Structures are given as C-alpha cells and as structure tokens.
Amino acid sequence: MKIRTLRYFIKEGFVNSYRNKLMSLASVLIVVASLIVFGVFVLISLNAQHNIRIWKEQPQLQAFCYQELDDIQVRRVEEIIKADERVLSYEKVTREQALEKMRERLGKDAAILDGYGADIFPVSFIIRLKDVSYSGEVVKDLEKVTGIEKVTYSQDTVELITRMSQWFSLGCSVMIVIFLVASVFIIANTIKLTVFARRKEISIMKYIGATDWFIRWPFVVEGVIISITGAILAFIISACGYKAVVDKFSQDAFFAQTSLLSMLSIESIWSKLAVYYAAIAVVVGAAGSFVSMRRYLKV
Amino acid sequence: MVELRNVSKTYPNGTVALRDINLKLDKGEFVFLVGPSGSGKSTLVKLLLKEEEATEGEVYVNGYDVTSMTRQEIPYLRRSLGVVFQDFRLLPNKTVYENVAFAMIITEALPKEIRRQVPMALALVGLSRKANMYPHQLSGGEQQRVALARALVNNPALLIADEPTGNLDPETSWEIMKLLSEINHRGTTVIVATHEKSIVDAMKKRVVAINKGVIVRDQEKGLYRDEDKNTPVFY
Ligand SMILES: Nc1ncnc2c1ncn2[C@@H]1O[C@H](COP(=O)(O)OP(=O)(O)OP(=O)(O)O)[C@@H](O)[C@H]1O
Ligand SMILES: [Mg+2]
Numbered sequence: 001m002k003i004r005t006l007r008y009f010i011k012e013g014f015v016n017s018y019r020n021k022l023m024s025l026a027s028v029l030i031v032v033a034s035l036i037v038f039g040v041f042v043l044i045s046l047n048a049q050h051n052i053r054i055w056k057e058q059p060q061l062q063a064f065c066y067q068e069l070d071d072i073q074v075r076r077v078e079e080i081i082k083a084d085e086r087v088l089s090y091e092k093v094t095r096e097q098a099l100e101k102m103r104e105r106l107g108k109d110a111a112i113l114d115g116y117g118a119d120i121f122p123v124s125f126i127i128r129l130k131d132v133s134y135s136g137e138v139v140k141d142l143e144k145v146t147g148i149e150k151v152t153y154s155q156d157t158v159e160l161i162t163r164m165s166q167w168f169s170l171g172c173s174v175m176i177v178i179f180l181v182a183s184v185f186i187i188a189n190t191i192k193l194t195v196f197a198r199r200k201e202i203s204i205m206k207y208i209g210a211t212d213w214f215i216r217w218p219f220v221v222e223g224v225i226i227s228i229t230g231a232i233l234a235f236i237i238s239a240c241g242y243k244a245v246v247d248k249f250s251q252d253a254f255f256a257q258t259s260l261l262s263m264l265s266i267e268s269i270w271s272k273l274a275v276y277y278a279a280i281a282v283v284v285g286a287a288g289s290f291v292s293m294r295r296y297l298k299v
Numbered sequence: 300m301v302e303l304r305n306v307s308k309t310y311p312n313g314t315v316a317l318r319d320i321n322l323k324l325d326k327g328e329f330v331f332l333v334g335p336s337g338s339g340k341s342t343l344v345k346l347l348l349k350e351e352e353a354t355e356g357e358v359y360v361n362g363y364d365v366t367s368m369t370r371q372e373i374p375y376l377r378r379s380l381g382v383v384f385q386d387f388r389l390l391p392n393k394t395v396y397e398n399v400a401f402a403m404i405i406t407e408a409l410p411k412e413i414r415r416q417v418p419m420a421l422a423l424v425g426l427s428r429k430a431n432m433y434p435h436q437l438s439g440g441e442q443q444r445v446a447l448a449r450a451l452v453n454n455p456a457l458l459i460a461d462e463p464t465g466n467l468d469p470e471t472s473w474e475i476m477k478l479l480s481e482i483n484h485r486g487t488t489v490i491v492a493t494h495e496k497s498i499v500d501a502m503k504k505r506v507v508a509i510n511k512g513v514i515v516r517d518q519e520k521g522l523y524r525d526e527d528k529n530t531p532v533f534y
Contacts, residue, residue, distance in 0.1 A: 207388065208449065
C-alpha cells in the first residue's frame with residue numbers, strides 16, 4: 001500500500017467517524033466502559049500478585065497465647081520461641097498493643113471497646129523465620145507448646161489471597177468478555193450506519209474500479225479510531241483513578257503501620273496498562289470493522 | 300475490443316433479458332445500441348462491466364475474459380473502461396475536480412499524474428472554469444460532462460454510456476453526443492445505449508438494434524428504426 005493511499009484511508013476514516021458523530025460517541029463510551037472494567041481487573045490482579053510475592057518472601061507467623069495466661073507463663077512461651085534456632089527474630093505484642101491495634105482497626109467504632117480492659121486480648125508473638133521452607137514444621141511444633149492457643153500462618157493468607165484472586169479473575173473475565181463483545185458489536189453497528197450513509201458512494205466507487213479493500217480500509221480505520229479514542233479516555237480515567245486510590249491508601253494509618261498490604265505506584269504500571277489498552281483497542285476496533293464488513297459491506 | 304459469443308442472460312426470477320447474442324466491436328468503433336424499453340440494452344452493458352453474469356456464452360472486453368474472471372479481477376476490468384450513466388453518479392460532497400481526480404486516486408495514481416490528467420479531462424469536456432464547484436451547482440448537462448471527464452481521465456480504450464442523455468433536454472443531449480463522437484475520433488471505442496432517435500439518425504454510426512433480448516439488426520451508418528429506410532424519399 002502506498003503512503004498517499006494510507007493517508008487517504010486515514011482521512012476518510014476520520015470523515016466517516018465525524019459524519020456519524022452520535023453513534024461514534026456512543027461506541028467510544030462503550031469502549032471506555034469495557035476498558036475501565038478491564039483496567040480495574042488488571043490493576044487489582046497486578047497488586048494482588050505484588051502482595052503475594054511480598055508475603056511469600058517474608059514468611060511471618062503469629063503465635064497467640066491463651067488469653068488467661070499470666071506473665072510468668074507468657075515468659076515461658078517466649079523462652080521457647082527464643083530458643084528455637086529456626087527463628088530469625090520475634091516481636092512480642094502485648095495486650096495493650098493488641099487493644100490499641102483493635103481500636104485503630106475499628107476507627108470510629110472504637111467506642112464499643114470502652115469499658116473493656118486490655119486483658120480481653122491475648123499476648124501474641126510475631127515471628128520471622130530464617131527460611132520459608134521451615135514454616136510448616138515450625139507451625140506444627142509451636143502449636144504443641146503449652147500456652148499457645150493457635151498459630152496463624154502467613155501461608156494461609158497467601159492461599160486465601162490466591163484463591164480469592166482466582167475467583168475474582170474468573171468473575172472479571174466473564175465481565176470483560178461480555179463488555180468486549182458488546183464493544184465489537186456496537187462498533188460494527190456504528191460502521192453499518194456509516195456504510196449505509198455512504199452506500200451510494202460505495203456503489204460509485206465500485207463502478208469506477210475501486211478494489212474491495214480500497215473501499216473497506218476507511219471503515220476499518222473508522223473502527224480503530226473509535227476504539228483508540230476509547231482507549232485513550234479509559235487510560236486517562238483509570239490512571240487518575242488509580243493514582244487517587246494509591247494516594248488515599250498511603251495516607252491510611254492502619255495500612256501504613258502494619259505494612260500488611262502495599263500498592264504498586266502508578267509510575268511502575270502505567271506503561272503496562274497503556275500497552276494492554278492499546279492492544280485491546282486495536283483488536284476490538286479491527287474486529288468491529290470486520291464484523292460489519294462481513295455483514296454489511298459485501299461489495 | 301468487445302466480443303460476445305452466444306451470450307444469454309436469464310435473471311434469477313426467470314426473466315430472459317438476452318438470448319443468444321453475438322456481437323463484435325473493433326477498436327475505434329462507435330456503436331449505438333437501440334431498442335424499446337425492456338429490450339435488454341442495460342443488461343448487455345451490465346454484462347460488459349460484470350455487474351451481471353452471463354448465464355451462457357462468453358464475453359470478452361479489452362482483452363479480459365469477463366466470463367471466467369474472478370471477483371478480485373473485476374476492479375481492473377472496470378478501470379480499463381469508462382462508464383457513464385443516465386443519472387451521472389457523481390459524489391455530491393466532492394467538487395468537480397475531486398470527482399474526476401477520485402477515479403485516479405482509486406488506481407493509486409501518482410499525485411503528479413493526477414494534477415496533469417484531471418485538468419486535461421476537464422478541458423476536454425469544457426468544464427475547466429467550474430472545477431471547484433459542487434455537482435448541485437451544475438446543470439444536468441454539466442454534471443454529465445463531469446461524469447464523462449471522470450470516465451475518460453484514466454485514458455480508457457473503451458467508453459460505455461447507458462442512456463447518457465436520458466435526463467437531458469434535446470439541445471444538451473446533442474452536446475453530449477457530439478462530445479462522445481469527438482472522444483471516439485481521438486481513438487476511444489464508444490458504445491452508447493440510447494433512445495435518442497433523431498440523434499442516432501443524424502449521426503450515421505453503426506447501429507445495433509435489440510428487441511426482446513435478440514439482436515434484430517446490426518447496420519453500419521444505420522438509423523434508429525429499420526423501416527425509416529423504406530419510407531419514400533422525396534427530392
Ligand atoms: N435485476 C433484474 N432482475 C430481474 N429482471 C430484470 C432485472 N434487470 C432487468 N430485468 C428485466 O430484464 C429485461 C431487460 O431489461 P433492461 O434493463 O436490460 O432493458 P433496457 O433495454 O435497458 O430498457 P430501458 O430502455 O427501459 O432502459 C426487462 O424485462 C427487465 O424487466
Ligand atoms: Mg436501460
């Protein structure tokens with residue numbers, strides 16, 4: 001294809017979408033909606049993966065003593081943990097700290113704790129291991145120690161998150177497929193209207209010897225223009241939205257203190273998001289054009 | 300140049316539009332295709348453009364074997380000839396110049412070629428001064444001349460016109476027919492399907508008469524109706 005012909009196709013593609021403003025706009029909005037659903041999914045999965053990776057790298061256990069244990073008994077438990085050579089470090093969480101954490105977690109609802117003392121909370125130990133591979137046996141051994149009620153195992157959290165993100169992916173995939181198919185069809189429908197509006201022109205082009213592809217390309221370009229416009233808007237909206245969430249998140253005292261969750265910065269993922277959006281936009285736009293071509297432009 | 304061998308055309312609804320047509324046109328000829336309404340003139344033109352397929356027989360145009368041609372080849376057949384219709388078929392939102400240039404753009408011609416050829420074609424039909432007007436600003440005769448310029452801009456060896464003067468007044472019709480004749484003098488083979496009795500009679504060209512899908516007469520320097528020849532001539 002020659003450059004001037006390509007220029008002609010692109011120009012005609014713009015003319016087509018402009019002549020059909022309202023439908024083009026509607027299609028753009030559908031594309032934006034589908035891509036944002038897709039974007040939310042991508043952003044959440046990227047962050048989930050990121051956090052799972054962090055948790056896997058730092059095996060962390062929390063051993064809870066029975067609530068009624070006295071200081072001497074607690075110290076006995078602490079000695080056992082200290083003596084274990086698989087333990088890298090540990091940190092004692094006192095009843096008061098536990099109460100404080102709970103107050104923080106409850107936020108405005110902390111009032112329900114009024115009237116209760118710190119003694120309703122058990123003492124616990126946050127334990128870091130020298131190696132991930134020990135975690136299974138260490139949990140088993142600690143659970144046998146008298147005075148320890150239960151050991152939460154960060155592996156559980158990893159599994160839970162993994163399982164949750166699988167369900168989440170499935171749900172999102174279904175939605176994404178529905179949205180993308182809808183996008184393809186609304187683009188096809190928009191192009192159908194343009195084809196209809198230009199049918200006289202198309203028949204004249206055929207009489208004077210235009211090839212099928214010469215007639216089709218401007219409509220393919222029209223579909224791609226719609227989807228690319230949608231992608232650009234969706235990118236701006238989701239990038240701004242994500243940045244707002246990240247900012248809000250980093251100001252949240254609870255997450256900042258516990259470092260239980262961390263979020264990827266927008267800088268580290270915008271390029272990935274842009275590439276996904278662009279790829280999907282081109283595929284959806286072209287697919288829309290081809291569907292309409294097959295159905296309405298049997299030249 | 301153009302040859303039809305034992306060509307028949309039956310439309311899917313059963314209408315027999317052409318029956319065993321044999322016709323040969325040499326390079327540089329000028330042929331009038333005449334006959335009553337519904338006799339099959341437009342059908343014959345459509346077979347030459349491969350807008351319709353012959354049910355039987357063979358069609359050759361400009362060295363193309365139209366009958367066995369694939370869909371992909373049709374555009375190249377059509378580029379090798381110019382076509383003009385009764386309803387002009389101009390693009391309403393393009394200027395005169397752009398309409399003519401369009402026939403070259405679709406062939407991916409060089410811009411330099413387009414800038415050279417389009418003014419020449421417009422000059423030939425006498426519309427150089429109206430190059431920047433839109434079709435709706437022109438008279439019917441002028442619009443048909445734009446269509447002619449478009450048909451000629453790629454220098455086709457064959458020009459096909461189906462009732463080119465059907466929508467024009469007698470005087471304008473004469474102008475268009477003279478233009479077609481002039482184009483023929485420059486070497487282009489011309490086929491004109493028409494009902495213009497007086498023009499056909501006056502121009503004394505080859506006349507092929509069709510009736511009910513059959514060629515009933517093929518005559519050099521012919522007249523619109525055969526029997527006119529037998530009417531007494533008074534000196
Ligand atoms: N697409 C079609 N389907 C079925 N029958 C058709 C079709 N096109 C033309 N016909 C029939 O074929 C016959 C020849 O039609 P055609 O248009 O070739 O006549 P014509 O000589 O051009 O007439 P006119 O002088 O009125 O233009 C007519 O009986 C017409 O009704
Ligand atoms: Mg006709």
